[in-house]
Amino acid sequence: QKEVEQNSGPLSVPEGAIASLNCTYSDRGSQSFFWYRQYSGKSPELIMSIYSNGDKEDGRFTAQLNKASQYVSLLIRDSQPSDSATYLCAVNAFTTSGTYKYIFGTGTRLKVLA
């Protein structure tokens, strides 16, 4: 079982719709959760971070975390063609050596159709 799993997509949504991206993780000790957006040929850009159960909203983006179900999601409202990119889910947990590690999923490709 992969540590962080995402559907590779592509997920196609019409312009103006809500895009829903999902991510599951295996380490119950995970403490922090991040969503990155990556345009083709570019580096990942942090768009949302969430640390506690529930919803966190930032503009058109809402991150949702359910630690009991080991599930984190990202909702993009009023999707725009410029939102077309790969969205990476990342999970962070402390290790036994006292450091922490980030584990990334393979990403979900989102296509917003004009």
Add this chain to the structure above:
Amino acid sequence: DAGVTQSPTHLIKTRGQQVTLRCSPKSGHDTVSWYQQALGQGPQFIFQYYEEEERQRGNFPDRFSGHQFPNYSSELNVNALLLGDSALYLCASSLTGTGGPYEQYFGPGTRLTVT
């Protein structure tokens, strides 16, 4: 506020050669992590440096080595390059401290092509 910077942007090397990639972290950050990203894949963790020491290492061979300097900047060295080392190499910085872990920010990456 200076973000994460990396150099060079692109690099072409021949099999068997050695390469050094450089990274300067975001202002105020003290931890640098390196990732390899192949086409269509998520970033794969290579190693993490904090307080000039390698704190964690991913599943990469010893051909991959690194260093962190007192000013928190870092280098990634790859020896005996293989064709399979062709990828986007990403540097990310974060702040380590009580209450962490903190958000991690990426540099623009170095595109390495091995021929």
